[in-house]
Amino acid sequence: MEPDHLAQLSRRYARYSHSLPGLSLALGGLVMLLLLFAPLFLDEHAHVCWENQRGLLALIVALLLAGWLLIKEWMRQRIYQSLGIAEARSSTAEIVFTKLLATAIALVAFAYPVKALAAQPHPDPLPTDIQIYVGLTACLALPWCTLRFIRGVQEGILWFILCFWGLALAWIFPLAEPFKNGEGPLAMIVFLTIPLAYFGGLIVGLVQHFNFMRLAREIRSQETPDE
Amino acid sequence: MSKTPDRLQAILDLDRLVHEPARLAVLSVLSGVEWAEFKMVESLTKLTKGNLSSHLAKLEEGGYVAIHKGYRGKVPQTTLAITKKGRDALEKYWEQLKQAAPRRT
Numbered sequence: 157m158e159p160d161h162l163a164q165l166s167r168r169y170a171r172y173s174h175s176l177p178g179l180s181l182a183l184g185g186l187v188m189l190l191l192l193f194a195p196l197f198l199d200e201h202a203h204v205c206w207e208n209q210r211g212l213l214a215l216i217v218a219l220l221l222a223g224w225l226l227i228k229e230w231m232r233q234r235i236y237q238s239l240g241i242a243e244a245r246s247s248t249a250e251i252v253f254t255k256l257l258a259t260a261i262a263l264v265a266f267a268y269p270v271k272a273l274a275a276q277p278h279p280d281p282l283p284t285d286i287q288i289y290v291g292l293t294a295c296l297a298l299p300w301c302t303l304r305f306i307r308g309v310q311e312g313i314l315w316f317i318l319c320f321w322g323l324a325l326a327w328i329f330p331l332a333e334p335f336k337n338g339e340g341p342l343a344m345i346v347f348l349t350i351p352l353a354y355f356g357g358l359i360v361g362l363v364q365h366f367n368f369m370r371l372a373r374e375i376r377s378q379e380t381p382d383e
Numbered sequence: 384m385s386k387t388p389d390r391l392q393a394i395l396d397l398d399r400l401v402h403e404p405a406r407l408a409v410l411s412v413l414s415g416v417e418w419a420e421f422k423m424v425e426s427l428t429k430l431t432k433g434n435l436s437s438h439l440a441k442l443e444e445g446g447y448v449a450i451h452k453g454y455r456g457k458v459p460q461t462t463l464a465i466t467k468k469g470r471d472a473l474e475k476y477w478e479q480l481k482q483a484a485p486r487r488t
Contacts, residue, residue: 167415240423242416378429
């Protein structure tokens with residue numbers, strides 16, 4: 157057994173145990189697709205106007221984001237931490253990136269509700285709609301979720317897209333309006349990039365997962381050091 | 384002057400705390416991470432729990448490894464990390480081993 161090889165194995169394992177998303181990247185791509193098609197599906201089947209669906213859509217968005225976080229953590233514990241937990245040595249760039257990401261998500265999380273509240277036809281100093289408070293709580297929780305659960309650049313980028321798009325759906329319907337007809341440059345961009353991002357995430361996620369399985373096999377086949 | 388006395392000296396100067404194979408394996412595993420759970424080091428080194436504990440105790444005594452016992456939820460968790468002193472000792476060990484190795488012509 158070569159000690160250098162051992163250090164390399166532990167380094168590789170720690171990256172999965174700590175930050176590489178693996179299968180959760182593929183799952184995140186699926187959540188992205190669901191977020192894209194949720195308003196279209198609701199519009200098709202609920203037969204109610206968009207304004208009335210806001211609460212339902214916000215709930216679906218919140219459940220999808222929370223569900224992804226929970227499944228991601230569950231998969232990390234059951235698969236990528238199956239041989240024990242280790243934390244990879246983070247570079248300064250990674251630490252700075254996570255903090256910037258949390259700041260960006262905090263800004264987005266505050267910007268959407270503020271814009272939505274400002275656009276209310278009869279703004280009250282204290283809105284009585286419970287939905288507003290639930291939505292605001294969810295928005296306030298996002299930066300905390302980022303710092304608590306998101307590790308590494310790939311997860312960070314995916315999480316940012318999910319939050320950005322999810323909040324856009326939940327708070328600002330005009331942004332989603334063009335998707336009903338598939339018109340407008342924004343709709344074109346999103347319709348092209350989200351499926352591409354999904355397939356990209358699926359491939360990268362599966363490659364990472366199979367690499368991890370190979371690594372785990374390699375670790376299990378290690379020999380005992382002479383004592 | 385021949386290089387042999389230098390090589391001999393390098394061998395004699397090797398840190399015995401690091402030189403032992405099981406402890407070298409533990410330090411090597413920990414050198415690749417910020418910190419690791421006891422179970423992870425056990426998985427990689429293939430040492431038994433008792434053996435690993437005794438080697439860790441020696442490394443902790445030498446100040447090469449920091450051991451933290453706590454809880455993750457309700458489950459007891461032991462985390463291990465190589466200290467700066469341990470990392471320096473490992474680097475120095477490799478340097479000395481290079482000096483001690485015969486040069487191929």
